[in-house]
Amino acid sequence: MADDATTTARDYRETVFLPDTPFPMRGGLPKKEPEILEGWAALSDKGLYGAVRAARQAANAPLFVLHDGPPYANGAIHIGHALNKTLKDFVVRSRFALGYDVDYVPGWDCHGLPIEWKIEEEFRAKGRRKDEVPAAEFRKRCREYAAGWIEAQKVEFQRLGVLGDWWNRYATMDYSSEATIVAEFHKFATSGQLYRGSKPVMWSPVERTALADAEIEYHDHVSPTVWVKFPVKAYDEDRYAVSGNEAGDNVFRLPPNDASVVIWTTTPWTIPANRAISFGPKVAYGLYEVEAMEENLEFAPWSKVGDRLIVADKLAEDVRKAAKVASWRRAEPVDPTGLICAHPLAQFDEGYGFDVPLLAGEHVTDDAGTGFVHTAPGHGADDYLVWLKSGYALDAIPDTVDPDGAYFPHVPLFAGLKVIETEGKKAGKFGPANGAVMDKLIEAGNLLARGRVEHSYPHSWRSKAPVIFRNTPQWFIRMDQAVPSLGGKTLRETAVQAIADTAFHPDAGRNRIGSMVETRPDWLISRQRAWGTPLAMFVDKETGLPLMDEAVNRRILDAIQDGGSDAWFELPDSHFLGDRDPAQYEKVVDILDVWFDSGSTHAFTLEGRNDSRSPADLYLEGSDQHRGWFQSSLLESCGTRGRAPYKGVLTHGFTQDENGEKMSKSKGNTVEPQTITKESGAEILRLWAAMVDYSEDQRIGKTILATTTDAYRKLRNTTRYLLGALAGFDEAERVTDYADFPPLEKYILHRLWELDAQVKAAYEAYRFSDVIRPLIDFCQGDLSALFFDIRKDSLYCDAPTALRRRAYRTVLDYVFERLTVWLSPLTSFTMEEAWTTRFPDAGSNVLRVMPETPAAWRNDAEAARWAKVETVTSVVTAALEVERREKRIGSALEAAPLVHIADPDLLAAFDGVDAAEVFRTSQATLVAGQASGAFAVDEVKGVAVEPKLAEGRKCARSWRILPEVGTDPRYPELSLRDAEAVAWWDSVHAV
Incomplete structure (x- = not known):
């Protein structure tokens, strides 16, 4: 166009063919996106999702099933929820675009402690303790609370543009879901995989329930450490074996009645539960005689000259320093086999007058401590196993700590003292038990030394409070018993094979979940709480075995199907037992581990539907779910069906702030998806999710979002140019003979051919960044900087009939056709706006399938x-x-x-x-x-x-x-x- 109108007799501006489009440069996403959502909702009785499924089913499209891992229904969604659901939406939309019929039913996890606590708080605020509230009223309030958050989260997820069958969402608390969960539980019971065992389990006194490994996380904690002397009493001739050292000298042999075996522990409160001492068969031990104590100390040491202490040789120097011993001599080598000690508190109460045998244990090393492990079989997994392996009775394991974390009344010297505080401001803190035990050890003269150590200590995943090992009757699913229904294989073997048969994205997930399954203990499935699905069964009081009566189980399932899990607790036993005598049976009132609930979701969400199937093609969750939902689903399905409930597993990392730190409200570094949506639009959040490497931990913050917005702006400008440049384009203008295209147009067609393969392969493999990044580069490089820039003169100034201009616009049409569908799964709102701007009567962009790109467009020479x-x-x-x-x-x-x-x-x-x-x-x-x-x-x-x-x-x-x-x-x-x-x-x- 002329820059000096005075030099011309005519103003030619009106003759220039400038781009023309109503598609605005600024997206105005916070306002535009809700309008698009309204349009999608109006497309069918199940909105856009229903319309696309109907179209794919009409075309006999292959089925793809994405099963939704249920978020917990107890609060507004956070950035982790947003990432997870957005990635799932990428899967749903991309599979639709690839020509699949996609089944995706969103769901919620509704039972469990967080909701139960919240309702307890509500009642406490009204002056009512939980035990004062009728169980039916309490559970009803839990159900209402979860239902409210399901609706709230549903709205927030849909605002992100997430497609799914929201109209038939699932929830673990639905009556039909609870009935199916109980039916799945019954399958384990009838197949012989269920047993009740009294053994030490992770116990949360604050929550008053047992916890599974998946519910435990480890935090640094400062614990007291004690070195305790167990006086040697005698030796067991049946167990004791005299051996020699390399010089041929006999090892130390009883009696010296003044020697003591020294143990080291970080849990002094477990000393009242001690029943043995474990030693390492491969560890060298010696008897050390104290010759001199350190001088000028600020306190009187508990050891004295002449003490004779038995410790591991490798750790002797550490023990000497801890005890403030200036010098000692190694008197004799010692073989601990068969030694019998006295309990260090025996002099105070006859309740501690039992023998304390020394037991060989492979778990004992000389890496730390004294080389001896104080063994309380009711408070440790290794302690429990070595006790039984050594031939001691199960009923000889004492119960010392009650469900509230206090010593039982029968515990000598310490009855009622709290190990863990469960009430008031100190709830979750260690109580006076440790201090009281140490005081008694000092009084007995059997505390050698004490200190403090910072170490990794187990805490509840939910309450963040410390847990303890506590002996208690619980229900378990066996991992290592051959099961006829599994072809004679164990559940562990079946699960390991299923892992080998599953595709993992990334593949490292296979090793992660595999190592967990290979080493995990039996699955602890019982909980002592109120809000959950019950272990709905009866136990024969005489045999202690579950009652497996098909008619009884049928009545149980029918009642729960009609009235939910409340029916189990509210209906009389006779309702279920029929002609059987209720006095002969114990009704189990424990509830199921919530991981069993969520692990059963495949059974009531996918199975029994004509438009879905099991196993699912994909499960997609955060990497922490290798120990959680992925694993519980795997074990549940393997135990009942002999296979995994999924063909593939995809994991994503956690979202951190811009500095790579964990987000925390107390730090003020959280990024809320609701804020992003309100200020910038959900499209910016979606584009961020598409651009990051989700398989690793990702970062988000103002700077990163600004970069994302800049990338979005470039994509939008490319789209806007395409719409403007294609104004008025029709089929009569199209160049149909490939030979008629100029070299530049042939090159762009070649790039479309290349990208078509790349985009489809990346979507098939769920590599979304390998879609968006090449397309952004294509838009900025091949299109804006090359194709558009070179051809703008032709577009503006060539006659519409000119072959060069027609060829250019024809290729632009091919670019628009592909870009809008390639980008549709990721930047869904913008591509919908672009498509409907150009073709307002053509239906939603999401209804389209990626077009085939002609092989003739490949042109390596060009x-x-x-x-x-x-x-x-x-x-x-x-x-x-x-x-x-x-x-x-x-x-x-x-x-x-x-x-x-x-x-x-x-x-x-x-x-x-x-x-x-x-x-x-x-x-x-x-x-x-x-x-x-x-x-x-x-x-x-x-x-x-x-x-x-x-x-x-x-x-x-x-x-x-x-x-x-x-x-x-x-x-x-x-x-x-x-x-x-x-x-x-x-x-x-x-x-």
Whole structure:
């Protein structure tokens, strides 16, 4: 267009074919997205999701099943929820776009402690303790609370654009779900995989329930440490074996009645429960006699000259320093086999007058402590196992600590003292038990030393309070018993094989869950709480075995199906037992581990439906679910069906702040998805999720979101240009013969062919960043910087009938057709807006399937050509930039570069290509050979540029400077090309 209207007899601006589109440059996403959501909701009785499923089913599309891992229904969604659900939406939408019929039913986990606590708090605020509230009222309030958050979270997830069958969502607290969960539990019972065992389990006194491994996390904790003397009493002739050292000397043999075995522990409160001491069969031990104590101490040490202490040789020096012993001598080697000690508190109460045997245990090492492990079989897994392995009775394991974390009344010296506080401001803190035990050990003269140590200590995943090992009757699912229904394999073997048969994304997840399953203990499934699905069964009081009566189980399931789990607790036993005598049976009132609930979701969400199937194609959750939902689902399905409930597992990392730190409200570094949606739009959050490597921990914050917004702006501008440049395009204008496309258009078609394969492969493998990043690069590089920039002159100034312009617009149409569907799963709102702007009557963009890209578009030679063309162009552009900076030219259109090209291949690349058009100059000349003194860049050898000025007059319409301007008498201010275009325009607009 002319820049000086006074030089022309006519204003040619109206004849220039400028892009035209109502698609705004600014997205206005916070306002626009809800409008799009309303349009989607109106497409069917199940909104856009239902409309797409119906279309795919009508086309007999293959089924793809994504099973939703249930979030917990107890609060507004956070950034982790947003990432997870957005990734799932990428899967759903991309599979739709790839031509699948996708089943995705969102669901919620509703039972468990967090909700139970919240309701306890509500009642306490009204002056009512939990035990004062009728169970039915309490459970009803829990159900109402969860239902409210399901609806709230549903709205928040849908605002993110997440597609799914929200109309048939599942919840673990639905009556039908609870009935199926109980039915799954019954399958374990009838197959012989269920047993009740009294053994030490992780117990939360604050929550008053047992916890499974998946509910435990470890935090640094400072614990008291004690070195305790157990006086040697005698030896057991049946167990004791005299051995010798390498010199042939006999080992120390009883009796010296003044020797003591020294143990070290970080849990002094377990000393009342001690029943043995474990030693390592491969550890060398010695008897050490104290010769001198350290002097000038601020306190009197508990050891004294003449003490005879038995410890591991490797740890003797550590023990000496802890006891403030200045010197001692190793009197004899010791074989602990068969030694019998007295309990260190025996002198105070006859309740501690039992023998304390020394037991060989492979778990004992000489890495730390004293080489001896104080063994309380009711408070430790290794302690429990070594006790039973050594031939001692199960009923000899004492119960010392009650469900509230206090010593039982029968515990001598310490009855009622709290190990863990469970009430008031100190709830979750260690109580007075440790201190009281240490005081008694001092009084008995059997505390050798004490200190403090910071170490990793187990805490409840939910309450964050410390837990203890506590002996209690619980229900377990066996991991290592051969099961006939599993073909004689164990549950562990079945699960390990299922892991091998599953595809993991990333594959490292296989080893992670595999190592956990290979080493995990039996599955603890019972909990002593109120809000959950019950272990709905009866136990024969005489045999202690579960009652497996099909008619009884049927009545149980029917009652729960009709009235939910409340029916189990509220209906009389006779309702379920029928003709059986209720007095002969114990009704189990424990509830199931919530992981069993969620592990059963495949049974009531996927199975029994015509439009779904099991196993699912994919489970997708955070990497922590290898120990959680992935694993519980695996074990539940393997135990009842002999296979995993999934074919593939995808995991994502955790979202951190911009500094890589864990988000915390107390730190003030959280990023709320609701804030992003309100201020910038959900599209920005979706684009962020698409761009990150979700398999690792990701970061988010203001700076990162600003970068994401900038990337979005570039995508939107590309989309807007396409819409404007395609205004009025119709089939009559399309170039249909590939041979008619100019080289540049052939190159862009080749790039579409390349991207088509890349995009589809990346979506198939759930590599969303490998979709968005190449497409952003394509938009910024191949399109904006090359294709659009070169062809804008043709678009604006060629006559609409010109082949070059028609070819350009035809390729733009192919680009638009593919970009809008390729990007639809990721930037769903924007691509929907773009598609419906251009085709308002064509239906939703999401209904489309990715088109096949013709193999004929592949053109490796054209791709190689344009790599060479752009190499030369980079030198020309650099030369013209110098000319502009030195103010010798104002724009590239004033130039006519003379380009010297020494490489014949580079020169040949311009065959059939208008060099001036490529360089964005008015004229250009290419010559073979070298040139001295011309502009060159070190990175490109053999290319030099003489930046000459263009000759001729400036076209009043295109601004190109050409000698031909003025040669057409009809339009003396125009070039010949522009004159033809204006003549066409005038003929069309003639009155």
